Amino acid sequence: MTPLIPLTRDLVLIGGGHSHALVLKRWGMNPLPGVRVTLIDPGPLTAYSGMLPGHVAGHYDADILQIDLVRLARFAGARLILGRAEAIDLALREVIVGARRIGFDAASLDVGVTSRMPQVEGFAEHGVPAKPLGLLARAWGEFRAGEGPARVAVIGGGVAGAELAMAAAHGLRHRAATVTVIDKDRLLAGASDSARRIVRTRMSALGVTAIEAAGVARIEADRVLLDDGREVASDFTIGAAGARPQVWLADTGLATTDGFVDVAPTLETSARHVFAVGDCAHMTETPRSKAGVFAVRQAPVLFDNLRAALSGGAMRDYCPQEDYLKLVSLGGKSAMAEKWGRAVAHPLLWRWKDRIDRRFMGKLSDLPEMATPKLPEPLAEGVVEALGDKPMCGGCGAKVGRGALGEALAGLPTRTRADVLPLPGDDAGLIVTGGLRQVISTDHLRSFVEDPDLMTRIAAIHALGDIWAMGAKPQAATVSLILPRMSAEMQRRTMVEIMGAAREVMDAAGAHILGGHSSLGSELTVGFTVTGICEDDPVTLGGARPGAVLILTKPIGSGTIMAAEMARAAPGRAVAEAWDAMRQDQGRASAILKGAQAMTDVTGFGLAGHLSGICEASGCGAELRVADVPLMPGALDLAEAGTRSTLFADNLSGAGAVITGAGGPRTDLMFDPQTAGGLLAAVAEQDAERLLAELRAAGYPAAVVGRMVKGAGLRLI
Template sequence: MTPDIPLTRDLVLIGGGHSHALVLRMWGMKPLPGVRLTLVNPGPTAPYSGMLPGHIAGHYTREELDIDLVRLARFAGARLILDAAEAIDPQARRIRVGGREIAYDVASIDIGIHARMPDIEGFSDHAVGAKPLDHYASAWERFVERAAAGEVAPEVAVIGGGVAGCELAMAMSHRLRTAGCTPKVTLIEADAALTGFSGRALSRVRRALGRLDVTVKTGTVVERVTADGVQLAGGTHLRADFTVGAAGAFAHGWLADSPLPTTEAGFVRVGPTLQVEGHPELFAVGDCAHLVETPRPKAGVFAVRAAPVLLHNLKAQLAGGTNRTFRPQKDFLKLVSLGGKSAIATKWSLAASGPLLWQWKNRIDQKFMDRFRHLPEMKPEPLPDPVAEGVRAELGDAAQMLCAGCGSKVGPGVLGAALERLGHRDMRDDVLTGPGDDAAVLDIGGVRQVLTTDHLRAFTEDVGLFARIATVHALGDVWAMGAEPQAALVSVTLPRQSEALQARAMEEILGAVDDVVSGEGAQVVGGHSTMGRETVLGLTVTGLLDRDPITVEGAKPGDVLILTRPIGTGTLLAGEMQGVARGRDVADMLERMARPQGAVAAALGAAHAMTDVTGFGLAGHLAAICRASGVGAELVLDDVPLYPGARDLAARGIRSTIHAANAAAAPVAGQGDGAAYALLHDPQTAGGLLAAVAPGDVAACLSGIAAAGETGAVIGKIVAGHGVRLA
């Protein structure tokens, strides 16, 4: 039997640029055992720069432009921290990310550049830089919609007459034309001529600009950007409702201000092995780096070519080995889009243009993106032969992994039978509630205390985010009973790893737990830790009651059902594990799951009955209210909020491990949308609160939920009878 390999080294990739994306793909195919790999990026996707002009022109959707970093990180076995790096301490080897610190043994920086122009007055308030690409692309989409609707004039100013400025000016003019507008696009360049093109290429570009009626102003300096245009040197005001900066590359502020060796412009100085000068454990690639010995222009081709060398050298630094030298080519083929589906190819002094060259460029770009759309299938280890009877039936599809979070709970039927046997025992006088899945109520010297416990298998490699969500999840029973959180005990299981990595993981986990607990007015008072096969976090939480507890027993016919969060977490998490969920959907869901619900619970203080929706799904927890209260319930399926992406995954047959057991334990009568119906039994982690509220209190409850920054949904009502059915 092969022993588990302990984790001993932390590798952190800062930024989801092209080099890092390729490194992650190659790492997933051949990882270095013993390394914990982390990717830090502000968002769940990374746009591919080669297809940006095509997207701006309307040839590609945003999804076609984006590399899904959530899927890629899962494939690479990396934890993904969705936040922006803010500072780096190369001596302590720590990176500040969104208010917490991430430690590293080896790290690499690939955060690109920005094109915001701080020296131009008003730019930050009234213009957008062509980079970061995602900000520009989003702002452009909103502008095109408004221009097509006649809300703004289709007038655009592009600052910078280099390759990027010319390409984007043509793309924007083309897009506005196809949207039914008559565009007025002006390209402004401070130099006497457009830059970045040879003589032959320049003449072709000028003709293409002319065909699209792009006005070119060379030898013109922009002094100020205003809400309605740009002020040029000499006092001329150029009208524009959309201004974009494409003149030059600027380093991100936190990197330029860091203690790392940088150029005057703020780019990190690296040697031929891509290591930062004076810091062999730190690498930098892409546009944010400056190759000291072989300087090159800022172009994606160099980042792509650097990726194999970066991967080799990262592994050499982590495991001991010899570094390789990166030798960038002196020149490269430029393929520049000309607005429509035509392009110009230029290298050295040669140039050619036409639709065939756009098709060539499109094939190159699609081939690059296909590396991430169709990740290699890494088949799991086959089952040994023979195995005990029942093993194959229990596993079902060999590709089906055991879900994490609440998807891995024991089924409600099994748990209910076990609790029923406990319920026959005599209760102590100071224990006010019997065994159940929710919190217990104790009498402590005349003070009523709520006591609950919960634990979860990790569903994300970001242990800090996981700890926040697990804490919110554990507090759910306390909030649902109308209690105020008091204290928490924490139980942590970590995979086998070195003491240094243990300390880093515990710092992140306990910091996140304490942040949530203390933010709710409670205190972490202790706990327990151990090492095992995977990360597991449990919390035992107490709360104090200054009123009668809200339980599942008080619902009355006529009560309105309010749900405070969408459902679908189990399906999305299962889809993410299988590599079929959209990264943006997963990221949006995790962000909402991490929000505490204390203020939301307070807004539902008038509820007759309430519970948190967790592992047994919306139908299961609503059925528990019905059984305890002796009533029935009607759900309006179309009114049940769903997390984006959950319905599509459910329609594809994606189910969490416990789904079948949930459906068997709490059937819902009636028919409706099959995918939405299936989600009624989907296990929820850090799910919303489900409350039965008198009709006269609904408006106040919804208003209070909104004031807490959340959205409550009316999803049905309590009726006479029994069981749950669709209205």
């Protein structure tokens, strides 16, 4: 048997820039055993700079210029932390992300630059920086979809500003647009004479106005005020006046030049095994302008040197070219090429640029299927069938099916002593001591995300769901952990992250962590045993009466989305939104619904399975209106593409005699296992409208999804 290689080193990539995206692709194809890779970025997607002007011009949809960091991280076996790095503690070798501290043995910065203009009054409220790119891409999509005359101002008349202005004029042809470029110097001051002539001619043809030698005094919602008193009408103001370093880099203790991080030819900063690449870096021995071509060509050198830093190997130097070919789009499907001071424009150059950009994006989206280890021969009968044709899901997708579990629980005694009521099949057991009603439950999850902080938060919310479903207030918790095999230092780092997250969630819920147990194993597993106090009788599965209205507090679809994510088939934005939904606690919802006739939390057995449980315990039937059940974004598309959790078949058979009507992908989602799902409550019809309004006011995307009826069984309509 091949020994499990323990984790011994932490590599942290700060920022999802072009270099880091390419490093992740290479790492997935050739990982260094024993290294845990972490990517930190504010969002699940990052925009590719080369295609942004094409998006503004209307040549590309927004999706085509987005690099999906969720998919890349999964391919590389990396954990993705969605947050903004705020500082680096070089003494402790930690990256600070909000309240978190992420330890590292080697780290790399690829955080880009910003075009924010804090010195200009009103820019923060009314301006849109050209960088970071994602913000402009999102804001522009909404603006371009509007109607009526459009007025755009671009502050900064360099090549980037002129390119965006031409793109805006072309992209707003349908809105009688006026586009103005404003520069404190002269237009295209750093470009060659031939490039300047080409761009000026094209801007004139597009009706773009250039204002030179003019400073900006203030920006308002509908205008830009210049230093000389002139006003430029603008409903959408873009800041493109140069690249500024991220402010926080100046406080890292790293050597900088004009705020950009100094790097040696190895791309290493002044701190050992801390690297920097892309626009945030300043190559001290071979300074170059800020351009994406350097970030792309730094990637293979960075990859090799990170591996060398973590394995004791020798590093190599990055040698940037003296000049590079600049391809500038000219609004329509035409482009200008410039190198060595000479420029030429032609529609064929746009087609060339488009091919180059699509090829680059293809490198990061067309991820190869890596070979899986071959099974030994011979094998015991049934091994292949037990493994299945896809990886086992994590979270609630890894639970034992409802049918098998129900059969096992059927032999348990319903009551063993006067003060203990096990309530088989319900969300939690009930202990009555001196009149005090205490509910108790335990739950643990096989990890489905690499980030232990995120996994802990989801597992804690999931475990607390059993307490909230009984209408109880969380009281106490113990933690049960299995960590992947790792070095003592990495155990310490991971435990600090896990316990910090657990404490934060439990504290917010009002529960006190009493202790727990930990061990090492093959993969991360996080669990909690929780107790709660019921001020009144607990809300159980039994008690629902015909006519009661069914309210669901969260959308469903997490099982399908997480199954797709494991296969790198889920859009990163959908995954991030599913994570957010799973992290939403149900404490306030439980308090609002504490007078429900019956209630449960929707978890591993799916919405249909848990509603069947209410039907069985209450002795009546239910109608579930499938079209009214809220779904997580992306879940239906994935279900229509054939994605199913590994627990889906068990849930389908374990839900009992369910009448599914026409069926189809949306109906199938009713059997999708949920992790940290919402509360499903049967409430009196006269209270339903009020309770729904209170839930929505409290921030829950709650919906009425059906009602209890006479008879038995569940019907999906």
